[in-house]
Amino acid sequence: MSYPEHPETIVLRNKIYPKGLREIDIWNHYQKVKGLLLREVAGRDLLFFIFVDVNKPIVKRKGKTTNFIRLTSSNYDETITGRTVSIHAAMKRSEDFGIIDIDIDPKDQFRWAKKVTVDVYNIVMTKIPIVVGCRIKFTGKNSFHLICEFGRKINVDSIRFLLKKFLQDSELSGRYTIEGRRRPGVPNLDLSPNKIRGNYIALHALSVWGLQSMEVSYRKLMGFDQHMAIVR
Secondary structure (H helix, E strand, C coil): CCCCCCCCCEEECCCCCCCCEEHHHHHHHHHHCHHHHHHHHCCCCEEEEEEEECCEEEEECCCCCCCCCCCCCCCHHHHCCCCEEEEEEECCCEEEEEEEEEECCCCCCHHHHHHHHHHHHHHHHHHCCCCCEEEEEECCCCCEEEEEEEEEEEEHHHHHHHHHHHHHCCHHHHCCECCCCCCCCCCEEECCCCCCCCEEECCCCECCCCEECEEECHHHHHHCCHHHHECC
16 A cells, blocks of 8 residues: 655645645545546546656656556555645546536635526526536535436536537526636636546545535535545
């Protein structure tokens, strides 16, 4: 097992973790969510953010003997260390879900991100006929992903095209942009993860801020606080 050689070493420090997040904190988190994370990323190529020093991540996409990284029950404990902070998964050629990334101006308060998420969720669930269900995922930073479920596999390029068309034809297009890049001060409904090898933070993984990506119910969304995702 890759138990940290220096468990008390600080890996990241920010306003959420003013005393710092240690190697042992990160390692313990990934041991705690092992089963859940393995189910989430099964068969997917992954991207790791490994912190080589305090607040200094590098991106790792390749394994020791492969051009990709994948997690299994047999390699999990040796692959994830106390410095493997964030794990992102890649989209495949066909998926039974699509992602709407609620992209908020960093200057806006977190409450605004929740309001926009509620607004978009309501339209997705009532006005987009290909969607049979929708889950809200906190990204571990300052906003959310809407995971739109289709009930069948669809080519990922078609997913991006269809979601964009339905969103542009809805009243949301008058309030938000639906582009690859956000304009200052205007929330953007980003569909860029919906492409082959498009990366998104894996559910149950930590973000580069050290907060857990987690599912949030629609009913509890407005009462959700970022501190609920702190590693304890």
